[in-house]
Amino acid sequence: xxxxxxPEQLPVPQARAGxxxxxxxxxxxxxxxxxxxxxxxxxxxxxSLDIVQETFVSxxxxxxxxxxxxxxxSWLFGIAHQKVIQLxxxxxxxxxxxxxxPESPDEFENSPDDLLIRHEQETEFMNLLNQLPLPQRSxxxxxxxxxxxxxxxSRITETQLGTVKSRLHYAKKSLRKLLETKNExxx
Amino acid sequence: xxxxxxxxxxRHQNAAPKLDAIRREVLSAEFVxxxxxxxxxxxxxxxxxxxxxxxWRELIFPCRRIWAGLAAIWILIFVVNFSQRDKSEMMASKxxxxxxxxxxxxxxxxxxxxxxxxxxxxxIAEPPKRFLPQPRSERRIEILxx
Numbered sequence: 001x002x003x004x005x006x007p008e009q010l011p012v013p014q015a016r017a018g019x020x021x022x023x024x025x026x027x028x029x030x031x032x033x034x035x036x037x038x039x040x041x042x043x044x045x046x047x048s049l050d051i052v053q054e055t056f057v058s059x060x061x062x063x064x065x066x067x068x069x070x071x072x073x074s075w076l077f078g079i080a081h082q083k084v085i086q087l088x089x090x091x092x093x094x095x096x097x098x099x100x101x102p103e104s105p106d107e108f109e110n111s112p113d114d115l116l117i118r119h120e121q122e123t124e125f126m127n128l129l130n131q132l133p134l135p136q137r138s139x140x141x142x143x144x145x146x147x148x149x150x151x152x153x154s155r156i157t158e159t160q161l162g163t164v165k166s167r168l169h170y171a172k173k174s175l176r177k178l179l180e181t182k183n184e185x186x187x
Numbered sequence: 188x189x190x191x192x193x194x195x196x197x198r199h200q201n202a203a204p205k206l207d208a209i210r211r212e213v214l215s216a217e218f219v220x221x222x223x224x225x226x227x228x229x230x231x232x233x234x235x236x237x238x239x240x241x242x243w244r245e246l247i248f249p250c251r252r253i254w255a256g257l258a259a260i261w262i263l264i265f266v267v268n269f270s271q272r273d274k275s276e277m278m279a280s281k282x283x284x285x286x287x288x289x290x291x292x293x294x295x296x297x298x299x300x301x302x303x304x305x306x307x308x309x310x311i312a313e314p315p316k317r318f319l320p321q322p323r324s325e326r327r328i329e330i331l332x333x
Contacts, residue, residue, distance in 0.1 A: 020218045024210065031206040036195045039202075049205055056213040144191040 012069035027056055030073065033145050034080050040141050041084050041134060051087070055080040074152040077142065081156050088134070128178045136171035139164055 010029065014022035034055060039048040058079050066075050129137060135157075142153045154164045247254055285293075 018218075020214055023214055023217075027210045027213070031210055032196060032199065032203060035202050035206055036199050039199060040195065045202070049202070049209060052206065053209045053213060056210065057217065060213070060217045141195075145195060147192075 010069070010072055012066070012072045016063055016066075016069075023060060026059075026072065026076075030076055034076065037077065037141050037145050038080055038084060040129065041138060042087065043130070047087065051080060051083045054083055058083075071152075071155075073146060074148060074156050077146065077148070078156045078158075081138065082158075084138075128175055128182070131178055132171055132174055136167050136174065139167040140171040140175075143168060 011019070011022035011025050015026055031052060034052050035048055038051045039045065042048055042051070055076065059076055062079075066072060129140065132140065138157060139153055142148045142156060148156065150161060150164050150168070153168075154161045157164065159167075
């Protein structure tokens with residue numbers, strides 16, 4: 001399993017030059033994280049595989065549009081995210097309700113702990129993830145799967161930074177609540 | 188202690204062979220196509236069989252909403268135009284023809300106007316000469332004679 005670290009050296013310049021080996025390395029690095037992200041949003045294996053494939057094809061075709069080589073990961077996730085949204089719109093014929101949560105950025109300045117979930121609860125949190133609405137799930141997955149910063153998540157999902165903060169906060173709050181309810185029922 | 192990332196990745200580890208296959212497929216398809224593109228001249232004339240498909244894919248499909256909008260506008264223009272034409276035809280058919288008395292009055296007025304303005308009657312134009320095809324040599328003699 002590939003390790004995610006901040007100063008990760010990716011062969012993006014070589015990929016820009018059209019080297020198949022560089023593309024192979026990049027796709028090898030991101031194929032599973034992309035698949036996990038897409039699958040947890042669409043819950044269909046074949047659709048997820050199709051979206052990953054379409055994302056790879058788009059990446060090869062539109063690599064010229066990537067401004068910063070270091071942002072390759074978020075750029076690739078951005079492509080996949082757009083494909084998920086397109087699919088969602090195609091099937092539901094409606095816009096995703098992105099503004100269902102009121103924005104109150106002051107709430108997130110309290111303490112860093114507010115944004116952290118205890119390690120022992122993480123596995124159970126992930127099992128309850130599916131009960132969250134799509135926009136919240138998307139933000140939480142990007143945070144957990146690739147450890148993207150809030151700015152990067154904002155770029156990937158093409159939403160305001162405040163909205164990302166608010167979604168992440170409410171997603172974690174909802175998960176905590178669900179977990180508490182689950183524990184109470186178990187007791 | 189497992190992180191959410193580990194949990195998720197472990198859950199989807201069985202998709203790895205399929206993802207490997209997809210990666211290989213995309214790379215071979217894209218780079219074989221790239222190779223072909225490099226070998227073929229860029230501005231190749233599309234043959235008649237692929238031209239409609241090419242037009243559809245490159246010109247119509249990417250801006251299908253705009254094309255649909257334009258088509259709708261044209262249909263609207265045709266409908267409006269057609270309905271207006273029907274009305275004018277109906278109006279014309281409904282208008283009664285002038286009576287012979289009215290025609291007589293109009294003619295008298297015309298004559299009176301002509302007298303007042305001192306207009307002479309228009310001279311009768313000479314009837315055009317009939318052109319008879321004849322040999323070129325005879326035509327030349329005719330010109331010389333004149």
